[in-house]
Amino acid sequence: MEKMKSHIVIIDDEPIALKRLRRILEKEGCRVAAFSRPGRALAYLQSAPCDLVISDVKMPEMSGMELMARVRGRFPDLEMILITGYATLDGAVEAAKEGAFHYLAKPFTPDQLRERVKQALAQAGLKAQAQACGPSGAQIPIIVGKSPKIRQVEAFVRQIAPADCNVLITGDSGTGKELVARSLHAFSRRAKGPFVAFNCAALAENLIENELFGHEKGAYTGADQCCPGLLEAAGGGTLFLDEIGEMPQSMQIKLLRVLQEKELLRVGGRRPIPLDVRIVSATSKDVKAAVAGGAMRSDFLFRINIVTIQMPALSERREDIPLLAYHLLNRMQRGGKTISAISEKALDLLCHYAFPGNVRELENILARAVAVCQGNTIRTSDLPPDLSEFQLQEYRPPEGALLTLEAMEQDYIAHVLKLTDGARTRAAEILGIDRASLWRKIKKYGLD
DSSP states (O other): OOOOOEEEEEEOOHHHHHHHHHHHHHHHEEEEEEEHHHHHHHHHHSSSOEEEEEEEOSSSOOHHHHHHHHHHHHHTTTEEEESSSSHHHHHHHHHHHOOOSSEEEEEEOHHHHHHHHHHHHHHHHHHHHHHTTTTTTTTOOOOOSSSSSHHHHHHHHHHHGOOOEEEEEEOOTTOOOHHHHHHHHHHHHTSOOEEEEEEETOOOOHHHHHHHHHHHTTTTTTTSOOEOOHHHHTTSSSSEEEEESOOOOHHHHHHHHHHHSSSSBTTTOOOOOEEEEEEEEEEOOOOOOHHTHHHHHHOHHHHHHSSSEEOOOGOOOGHHHHHHHHHHHHHOOOOTBOOOEOHHHHHHHHSOOOOOOOOHHHHHHHHHHHHOOOSEOOOGGGGOOOOOOHHHHHOOSSSOOOHHHHHHHHHHHHHHHHHTOOHHHHHHHHHHHOOHHHHHHHHHOOOO
């Protein structure tokens, strides 16, 4: 296993157990601070921030649950692993609700401890990366992700931003096309100028012309004063035309002249107005098919499509989902409700979901989870039911010999309990039985 090289605080009032924990972790390259008294550990944390806290639950001065509440109050993003010789399912659920990364039952092997520590540190790393993706002083839009495809997009954006050419961004709905447009603007020589966005599918054709070109006083009934359009408003900056594939052909012709001549006529106007604006467009349509079908003019496409950026679907960069999830979660902290973590199982479920709505759908799922979450950690029971059903459909019995009906029932109940993080009411709903029946089966199969 790769050396962890992290700072870990361990608390246990039993000297032998404390020494064992320390020895295991130091062999992995960790810097370990060991304490037999929780109060001293809390004082230490105030002056020496660490990456992870591991604590026993049963201690005379202060229980592990009480210690965790105090740690969470002072360091909400700090991960914790609780260790106990009195493990119960209800205790594990309570610990998860309070924000423990994991509830490890004694006796455990060194490999089990190392694996949990590695997972907890990985989650802490995700939080740190997500916070680093927050707003900077320059307010430059951040393209979040570490996958090769999204890194390629970011590198290409930085490469072409100073070129000041027109750009077409393609990709499915919800993939972040406007974010890329804003990044192009931020890294261009026009960064100090305005960024103006317009959705071509939002208005009727006659209103699109008025919005983009503006009008002169008296151009039509009700035009009581001169009104510049968005093309002028974006002067010296960038005009982002979203859903450009929905623009009517008559408007394509009018905008084509503007792109060619770098000047426009307001509605009802006769004096050409010079323009200095960069056009960045976006569409979820297949532009070649749109040209072949007559919905888009080929000469118009050539003008707006000097350079193309293709945005990958979220399903093509699943490795970015954990970082994106924490980045979005950080943006949702408001109204006094702080959700600091996503459970390992919930994150795993998100990573295996198809996300037909891409990043926008992920954001909506997390917004719902934040609204219904009872603790400070999002669990699978906080995610939409269809995500849980998606994982249930993927259930596979253990490989090997054929199972008896009773063994199959036991394995499936264990699978559902794991899926719901031990939430018995939700598990009973999925299984189609009442809570009392589930409790009897848990006792029968020793699943508690």
